[in-house]
Amino acid sequence: MKLDELKAHLKPGRVYRRADLEQWSKSVDRHVQELVKSKVLQKLSQGLYYYSSQTVFGQTPPDEEILVQQFLKDDRFLLMSPNLYNSLGVGTTQLYNKRVVYNHKRHGEFMLGKRTFSFFIKPHFPKKVTKEFLLVDLVNNLENLAEDKEQVLEKVYSKRQFFDVKKLERATKNYGSVKTRKLLGKLLSAESNTAYAI
Incomplete structure (x- = not known):
């Protein structure tokens, strides 16, 4: 599945621009929308997304x-x-x-x-x-x-x-x-x- 291929490239704690994700998806807007909906990605601002890392205390915020x-x-x-x-x-x-x-x-x-x-x-x-x-x-x-x-x-x-x-x-x-x-x-x-x- 193409969405899983995109997810496989994501690294915990990283902040991604939409342009960064285009290299791994031909349907980047649809895939990003799905990943945000499923809370895999967190939308930070227009075109900026965060793949959070998990700890025992929950999701960590992005490094400033x-x-x-x-x-x-x-x-x-x-x-x-x-x-x-x-x-x-x-x-x-x-x-x-x-x-x-x-x-x-x-x-x-x-x-x-x-x-x-x-x-x-x-x-x-x-x-x-x-x-x-x-x-x-x-x-x-x-x-x-x-x-x-x-x-x-x-x-x-x-x-x-x-x-x-x-x-x-x-x-x-x-x-x-x-x-x-x-x-x-x-x-x-x-x-x-x-x-x-x-």
């Missing part, structure tokens, strides 16, 4: 990195959460139920499976999150924070000694907005821990 890579058809992206700001100790405590994806291709909010991802096109971003990048990113997004912005910025300035100044200078230059470069420029050149208003 794999999911985003297949959605973008590109491995050049940075996946992160605004919750990471809380690790900087600058007064942010809000928990955000979203994932942020910096990339070169897509912009906007997309529901992939049961999760919302906010995609932002950026010319530059690091391969991995560092605390210096996080600080720059936090200041870039200061206006979107739920906390008092001046208090957060004051805490940012008081944390100067906890950052590698050269790494922070580089991150500010590479990833900071014009306003962020101005605000963190004060921090980088500060002789003391004086706070500055926004």
